[in-house]
Amino acid sequence: MTSDALRVTRIAHFSDVHVLSLKGARPSDFFGKRATGAVNLALNRARHYRVEVFESLLESLSTAAPDHTVCTGDLVNLALDAEFARVESLLSRHFADDALTVVPGNHDFYARDAAESRRFERSFGRWMPSFEAAATYPVLRRFRGISLVGLSTATPSAPFLATGTVGRAQCASAARALAQATAEGDFKLVALHHPIRPDASRPLDHLRRLTDAAEVVDVLREGGADLVVHGHNHVYLRQTLPGGDTPVVQVASGSRFATGHMAEFNVYIIADGALSAIERYVYSPERHSFERGAIEHLGGASPGRLT
DSSP states (O other): OOTGGGSOEEEEEEOOOOBOOOTTOOGGGOSTHHHHHHHHIIIIIHHHBOHHHHHHHHHHHHHHOOSEEEEOSOOBSSOOHHHHHHHHHHHHHHOOTTTEEEOOOGGGGOSHHHHHTTHHHHHHGGGOOBSSTTOSOSEEEEETTEEEEEOOOOOOOOTTOOOBOOOHHHHHHHHHHHHHHHHHTOEEEEEOSSOSSOOTTOTTGGGSOBTTHHHHHHHHHHHTOSEEEEOSSSSOEEEEOTTSOOEEEEOOOSSBOSTTOOOEEEEEEEETTEEEEEEEEEEETTTTEEEEEEEEEOSSSOTTOOO
């Protein structure tokens, strides 16, 4: 383990903010999947996912004092040009190029035109350092003895589906990235949007699953991932990698405004080469800010041991 890895490092994680903007949208934009998405907006999503809560999250991150921040996708809602422009403006106010790493979610590739025009990559490419020049994904960020490997699970899907896929080529590249991180002695943090384990509490989980989860799990297990983080299901959940004890952490939505389901972000504390604790910050409507709530201690070095 390198000397940098012996430091205490704080990594913030947010996801699923679903920023909506219909500015400049045309009726022709709302065919196919966007038509069903617009119905969902009218009935549910528009009132529960609020951009002002996301703005508060960005302001509150300074209080949490992370060394780096990772976003695991679904930054936008319908993948319209105006949504990407709005989010890019918000992120640019708060993050230098090396302070944030992002990967896409299914809503960022919500319609085929968004994926084909590479709206996500054109908007947020400054926060996505590629591991290999021949492909955008996986992304690889190295800092403070940590290798952050970011996978894209985003693919356009049919109406009523929210599935994702990593694919063989990206799995092979991720395996090389993890092998390189092992050779460097780095802590290996893997970030992606979709869960790698099914959620028994969701009866329609097969409509939202990672289609090649078994293959991805094999890559992560064989590559020795130390921590896996993701979003997608909008609630906090801590599991382990199948067949091992590697923590797998799902963060709640970063913009949710609903009784009992307020927005959250996490801070992972890496100490002496292991996940030591998870701090959960929850949105307070009364204070219009995110307040530190539960702290889960996972053993290892004390998070108070700074170098």
